[in-house]
Amino acid sequence: MIVRNLRDIAGTEHDVDTENWSSVRLLVKKDGVGFSLHETIIKPETESTFWYKNHVEAVYCTEGEGEVEVLETGVVYPIQAGTLYVLNGHEKHTLRAKTQMRMVCVFNPPCSGNEVHDEEGTYPLD
Numbered sequence: 001m002i003v004r005n006l007r008d009i010a011g012t013e014h015d016v017d018t019e020n021w022s023s024v025r026l027l028v029k030k031d032g033v034g035f036s037l038h039e040t041i042i043k044p045e046t047e048s049t050f051w052y053k054n055h056v057e058a059v060y061c062t063e064g065e066g067e068v069e070v071l072e073t074g075v076v077y078p079i080q081a082g083t084l085y086v087l088n089g090h091e092k093h094t095l096r097a098k099t100q101m102r103m104v105c106v107f108n109p110p111c112s113g114n115e116v117h118d119e120e121g122t123y124p125l126d
């Protein structure tokens, strides 16, 4: 059994801060459970384009307000606390945060814990 608190990870290599978001990777590849689980803060009034070519990501919003646009179709989905979106088709997408947004994110295959996006908005496969 694994029991952890965000506080245990703050300030470690699994606590990543970028211009538009920060993310604490609570559960990572080396934990060996088949997925990684992150708490991500999307900074207010930011716009980020991501394309998880190598991963499926589920994103559950627990705080804040924004929207996600699927770039292939132009469809825009509003996001608020309680909204889940899942990129099960490796969709290239743009996330726009109106306010600060708190998201619980699950990645399959799991992230190693120190990933930042490359120029395409992708994370490498380990």
Ligand SMILES: CC(=O)NCC[C@H](N)C(=O)O
Pocket (backbone or CB within 6 Å): 021, 023, 024, 038, 039, 040, 050, 057, 059, 095, 103, 105, 115
């Ligand atoms: C929602 C989203 O994809 N944000 C970017 C960071 C990512 N969730 C991560 O935790 O690495």
